[in-house]
Amino acid sequence: MAETKPLQSGIYTGKVMHQRVLPKQHGFSYRTFSLCIDLDELPRLQQLRLFSVNRFNLLSFFEKDHGSGNGELAAGVRKLLSRRGYAHACTRISLLCYPRILGYVFNPLSVYFCYDADNRLQVILYEVTNTFRQRHTYLIPADSTEKLQHSCNKQMYVSPFMPLDTRYSFTIRPPGSAVSVGIRQHDLQQQLLFKATFAGQQETFSDAALLKRFLSHPLMTLKVMVGIHWEALRLWRKKLSLQPREKGPRNSISWYDQNGDFHDESL
Template sequence: MDAPSLNSALYRAEVMHQRLRPRSHRFDYRISSWLIDLDELDQLDRLGLLNFNRPGLFSFYERDHGDGSDRGLKQQCQQLLAEKGMPRASHIRLLCQPRCLGFGFNSLAVYFCYHADETCFATLYEVSNTFGERHTYVIENTGPEGVPLRQRADKRMSVSPFIALDGEYRFRLQPPGQHFSVLIHYQDAEGPLLLARWRGRRVPLQRKVMLRELLRPPMGLKTLVLIHWQALKLWFKRIPFISPQKTDPYATSVGSGFKEADQHPPSSGRPSGPFSQENVDGNPAQ
């Protein structure tokens, strides 16, 4: 069954992380990602493509996101935009991994907030850790339409026990269309530390495509297993362990855009190696 003219979509995607110091460490893996229009949840449920707030092969629970309550997720986003002095969104689309066979975990989910004319005016980066905490970074899109967005935010929540809380995220974002790309540079007082990339290619939202997804390990379970496996590898490499700083179970903060000239701090020069342009752009996931 094809999805009839839906904004929601399925993406074949891949994730890459590369740490630069004190020892190099890199991993890549393939995942499936969904772009879910929050106005289409009931329709996706009726079509049998994605169960809404109920069990299923693929299911989307609003309490898996936002403040974790049963309050409508779009309502939460609208309130958050208002609190940060931004206009109301005509529609909101969430890039994430819904539950598969009951398993679900999103280390990162991204909300794209649109005006009625399809202008994407704000981005919400929702980061979750394995300690039961979640933080949403709200950033107004100030760049021109049609070019990758460049944004930044101060890190406010511990994510990895091998990276200190103090630091800054730099985002380079291509909103979802036929492809999407989320590139994250993380740097601390000593300079660039980590590069993470999540990118994907749109595929038909069809039942047969989704059934093939069941031949893969559930994405949420796979993500959690890989997080702990990579942590074990870092421990074997004697990367210093840093006790996570506890924060509120759910909090939000505001980031900002930045100019191309400000993308790379003068002290570090223009990036090479993992921060080179080919790693920023690359080819979309196949």
């Protein structure tokens, strides 16, 4: 009997920190965990008792929560990459995100790690979703497997207290025994407005680990959404100015082609 290949997917347990710097200081942190799912391993993962794919369970993953929202996520991501000149980055795709817990999830930021046939990281997709269920993806080539730093202009309304004319800077340590994601947001004068980080340690993707995380982080995904609105209320009480919201497209993408030219379009 052939030996079963070890899972590339994992669970990362750690802490999220948010810190608003300007115009007023405001911050918080909380314990959390994320899944890093190899999209080609979804059939194997749904064999677990406590985890399901595209159906309800204690913890679950629904393909429609990401990408175009039309399901068949791996095929959709590969099509997206290929259409923009990155077919070589389609061999393995891992997605760092929150799971559904008892059927509920909200992912402010999901990160796709896209590898070539030699298992070299070639592209990162930063998928940002706001509370109005709009989604914008930033496609940026990767040039390292150790620590990556990316920058791009903000393209979608996210927070009622943060202007659109700002720039994101991402610092990423790709998944291994640990993972980290850092975001810094600057205004057009290069002043730091906001920073956030997630850093987590890897655990094996198993029923035992999933149950342990569920018990240690009960209703985590619901708390993410409640926390967003609670922190917004606290900022409003600090008299921060509300930013106008333009509806914009439901799903859009920005990307750098292999010549370094920037593009932006609706999906």
